[in-house]
Amino acid sequence: MDFGTENQADRTNYGAAFRHPNAQSLVIAFSGVMIENVIKDVTPFLLMVVGETADSCINVKAESEEDFLRELNGDGRVEKAYLYHSLSVSHNGGVELMATLCDDFSKQNNQGVVFKGRFPKYDNEITIAAKYAKENGLEIGDEIEITANGTQETYLICGYTQISNNLGRDCLMTRRGYERMATLTDASYYINLTEETDIDTFNLEAEEKFDVKVNATVNIDTTIKATTDVYISLMTMIVTAVLALSAIIVVFVLYLLVRTMLNCKIHDYRIMKALGFTTGQLVLQTALSFMPEAILSVEVGLMISSFIINPLTALFLSGIGFVSCTFHVPVGFIVFAAIGLILFAFLTACLLSLRIRKITPKALFSGE
Known part of the structure; x- marks a missing residue:
């Protein structure tokens, strides 16, 4: 029996349960698109929603x-x-x-x-x-x-x-x-x-020059800025909430997985400690056991999400008339966010695996 590693069936079961990063990959892609095309520079979103702009x-x-x-x-x-x-x-x-x-x-x-x-x-x-x-x-x-x-x-x-x-x-x-x-x-x-040119001054001069011939003047730039400030604030809250919820989901899933693993393999951990493995080594080994599936899942999920995020956004906005979206997908942000997600999952797994400290080889002699 190999006490240092899990058997293939167990790894498959844990890996299958950790496939939630596919959903997390979609969240990363959505957040990246919204940050790039709304929060950082609202122009692409503005041109789609408003259509035409001027001063x-x-x-x-x-x-x-x-x-x-x-x-x-x-x-x-x-x-x-x-x-x-x-x-x-x-x-x-x-x-x-x-x-x-x-x-x-x-x-x-x-x-x-x-x-x-x-x-x-x-x-x-x-x-x-x-x-x-x-x-x-x-x-x-x-x-x-x-x-x-x-x-x-x-x-x-x-x-x-x-x-x-x-x-x-x-x-x-x-x-x-x-x-x-x-x-x-x-x-x-x-x-x-x-x-x-000051737009308000220009409009005022037009009103004075043409008097009753001018029905109304609008500072489009100011009007749009007021509207976009609302969009940016709303999207910032949505992206923050979505990312926070994603982090909570990752922690919850890993909590269940680590807890299940420790309960199922407590006997193995006792034997490994009796053989001289330190708590740090076992914690690292436990956390790393989730990483191959997590990395593969995130990579595949991000590749798919990058292609489908625009169609999904169009579907989300179909109620107000959109059938096609051409938002720029920020590859750099998505790559760094993916690395961040994997590191976050690894560190979370390490912290959750600290329960291994309480496992001692003494129980082996009591027949537990």
Whole structure:
């Protein structure tokens, strides 16, 4: 009998019970993606959720558009200005969609809003939310009937978007496309300003210059920062809670495994102590016996998790209209976190194995 090692059947049983690191690997991948794409730099998440961003948004009355655009084009502080106006339209059957209009979608800052197909270019084209398309069996190339102001027109679906401004009931159209059905009474323009320009000052000057012709001004940058602060705080709490829960699970599983091993092999430990093995040697041996299975499980789990984390995130966010996620998977973080998980498991197993100190060879002589 080999007192220094476990038999293969026991190792297999303990290893099978320790396969929880596969779940822990998924937790590591999720935490890494959220830290990289939300907490550290919220831009990737922001572009997916919000869609389009700019510095300022100014809504003007339609009859004042020409004067307004003339002023913007002559203002050295303005890098780019383009129509980006949202309003409601109806799909046949009375389902309301949030339509976003643009005079030229190539001017958009976020060209990733459309993830399949392309933006509308002609007045008979429309891009619709992928979630809504899936729910209604709509494919790229199909025709869809849209109604606005009591007028119905037919449009060709040219792409899918997943902006979530209206929980997946969204569409994109050109201005000329919308004006086949109705005329705009007001128009919102997104404006990119030079870095040194104060957005609030710029908006205030626009209000004073155009007076009643300007319906509203919005500092998009400030609005988004306020929103993203909430997202970052919430995600930080979620990641912290998930990692803490994972640590608790690892400790609990190892507690059960070590306790079972010590109870089942107490006779062997007594013999090994009688043969001269020290407590430190037995503790180290016990902890190391879990490591091959733990390392293999974490490695395989991380490889799988790195590939499936984006689809799983998209599934998690499907309720607000997402069907595809392209978050950057931080390989460096995941590797270091995996090493940390393995070391944590090893140290935990060592601490839990300290019960070996109480095992003495005396019981061998009493026949226990």
